Amino acid sequence: MKNKLFLLCLILLGFQSVFGQNDYNVRSGLKSELAPFYHGVASGDPLSDRVIIWTRITPDSVTQPGEVLSLNWRVASDVDMNNIVASGTTSTSSVRDFTVKVDVTGLAPKTCYYYDFTFDGRNSIVGRTKTAPETAADSVRFAVVSCSDYENGYFNAYASIVERNDIDAVLHLGDYIYEYVAAAGVDGRLAEPANEIVTLSDYRTRYSHYKLDGDLRNVHQQYAFISVWDDHETANNSWMNGAENHTEGTEGTWVARKASGKQAYFEWMPVREQSVDSTRLYRTIKYGDLLNLYMLDTRLEGREEQVGATSAEINNPDRTILGVEQYNWLTNELDNSTAQWNILGQQVMVAPLKAFGAILNTDQWDGYPAERTKLFNHILDSNIQNVVVLTGDIHTSWANDLPHTGYNASTGAGSAGVEYVITSVTSSSTPIGFPSAIISAANPHIKWSDFTKKGYLVLDINSERVQGDYWFCENITNSSTNVSLGNKFYVNSGERFLRNAGSESSRNHSNCVQSPMVTDPTNSLTDVSNSLVWVGAYPNPFEKEITVQYNAPSQGKIKVKVFTQDGKLLQTKDHFTMKGLNYLKINGDDLNAGVYHIQISDSKNNKLVRIVKL
The missing domain is CATH 3.60.21.70 (Alkaline phosphatase D (PhoD))
Structure with a gap:
């Protein structure tokens, strides 16, 4: 292995030359109550007997590239998720960026349904969807x-x-x-x-x-x-x-x-x-x-x-x-x-x-x-x-x-x-x-x-x-x-x-009760998780450059460390980070192929991500 250091560059969306120190202008953050389904849920392409349901997992712990994560899904006829009409287990991995899609079949036409996902003992928000008439x-x-x-x-x-x-x-x-x-x-x-x-x-x-x-x-x-x-x-x-x-x-x-x-x-x-x-x-x-x-x-x-x-x-x-x-x-x-x-x-x-x-x-x-x-x-x-x-x-x-x-x-x-x-x-x-x-x-x-x-x-x-x-x-x-x-x-x-038309079309169109939503007063997700959270690392494995996305609970200094797979410390750097989502871009041109770990830490938390250089 070449005994050289990574070139580390912190990419912050609210960099000072544009927005100064105004926190409102920096980065969106994560809603901690949504963990690990920070991106919510979605559904699509409804037919008379089926519909696609979607979510994304943000794993808390380090995963191996390609490691398969299993999660459960449910579909119910009521918003409280008591009357389950379909359920199952599916999986995802970094190969598809931890996104999940399930084509739920056997549903009734022209019917409202509610759905959620469960991973590692935690539930997503409940989504609402509706099948097409037959x-x-x-x-x-x-x-x-x-x-x-x-x-x-x-x-x-x-x-x-x-x-x-x-x-x-x-x-x-x-x-x-x-x-x-x-x-x-x-x-x-x-x-x-x-x-x-x-x-x-x-x-x-x-x-x-x-x-x-x-x-x-x-x-x-x-x-x-x-x-x-x-x-x-x-x-x-x-x-x-x-x-x-x-x-x-x-x-x-x-x-x-x-x-x-x-x-x-x-x-x-x-x-x-x-x-x-x-x-x-x-x-x-x-x-x-x-x-x-x-x-x-x-x-x-x-x-x-x-x-x-x-x-x-x-x-x-x-x-x-x-x-x-x-x-x-x-x-x-x-x-x-x-x-x-x-x-x-x-x-x-x-x-x-x-x-x-x-x-x-x-x-x-x-x-x-x-x-x-x-x-x-x-x-x-x-x-x-x-x-x-x-x-x-x-x-x-x-x-x-x-x-x-x-x-x-x-x-x-x-x-x-x-x-x-x-x-x-x-x-x-x-x-x-x-x-x-x-x-x-x-x-x-x-x-x-x-x-x-x-x-x-x-x-x-x-x-x-x-x-x-x-x-x-x-x-x-x-x-x-x-x-x-x-x-x-x-x-x-x-x-x-x-x-x-002389007037708008009638609003007397029946619809079912909405799913309960996570309130977001600013609609820009400026509020957030009280701990460091890894959101993603792209691409992983990588050839030349990898970008790590993480959420910081507050503005301030974080410490970034790069380790070999056997724990040898290659570099320690202090970086100033903004509250909310941040991006750490790493250039590994001078690094041999292999497995490495990046650790970020503040005064209360630390997170580790495993990366692979091809």
Whole structure:
């Protein structure tokens, strides 16, 4: 072994050059009463007889890389967890970042259930979920969200959705996390790790950071999520073989980065992994005879590279945003649908958007017009009824008809369906470049737009119509559940165009009692555990660099020691740490392959983590 020292570098999110000594601006912390399930619980992809339940364990003690940890899970019909209807044992390890997913089967349709996990004698919080109907359903209500940038504001949209308690599930249309270098847009909200996330360990750490947010934890606890990724779960403006925000070589290969982003997504999100392809995201979720929900992947599955608006390639008849396999899957699903409503959940705007005859954004379906025309032709030629598209991505709100040949804006004739574009939860609004009056004049199929407000959509579906209500947050710079109704549009069954609604959809939608939540007055988890806690070490084993995430109970000095496997002390360092979550980055270029231990300690506690250098 080389008798050299590690290069140790403490990465603190609230470093002094940015925020000084203001504790509020440093790091989120852990809720000690949640241990060891600090990231809460979640559920997703509900079917009529099953649902995914999810959690993550933060082990108290040192684990061997790959060591398997066993835990128990339960599902009950009551919030007190007395009437257990399903239970079992599952396992996890560092191989999947100690995340846990169980596909619970044998459940009753259209039923509320409660669930929890137990590890080492301690229970998680109780989650609530709801299965889809099997046949008839009078109505279904979704909250639809997208684009949740932690740094740009508080997740007040999530808090409002929890408070209203009148929906069946949450649809997240992507950009659940953002990959950028940390740069807080709102006081107290700074992402971690501080670098742009590129590796599997980076993506895992960013998900860990997001899921410690109180509002995000609460909305996952109360509702099943049906989710797809957009670009920022990997890199901005991604496509099948690359991304605008990826530099081949200096940021590794796109193949490796895309695989890492996908792996972390499936580890950290309550998404069902498919037997045909465990990394395929597009899928159908059925809500009885009322609706089929087709969740699409317009980013990574088959999209060709974006081109400029004046490029001749833009009109290539073979150009695709879905890829041939996904396009054929979608049209086959539509052809064979027996549901009254066909709802597409996807990422980028389908409706055309032009000004003075010029395409404004080729990252949208405008950049793939031949495939859009082919899809609209298929819908109309096959007489596929009641097509509703849900879209995120552009951080603004739009209500659109989907115009095809001979479209008449006054009557709606010639429309293939309708589209609700949902604003962001927090992400900054994308500049359009033209006032709304010019946009409306140039695009008569656009019935309404809002370019500034943040919030969510409530989508209310029954046999007569689908209505979308746009709800906007009072602000995102402070924690608040205050929202106001922005606008509302509906489409009648058998029609293909939007109408203005006179009032919001009825809130008289029955829902079961909520699970008890851990209170979090600041919604930023600034309060915390009274002891040192290891949260994670990424990656482990490692080749060059490893990042250790831990929670400190207070601001002050800690001591960091590095030992060989046989206990030989290599180095002792004193470091200043901030209250809450901190990151210790270790470069091991000069270290031989082997097993080592890192110990951190304060005046009352010490924690040891075992690491392996490859």
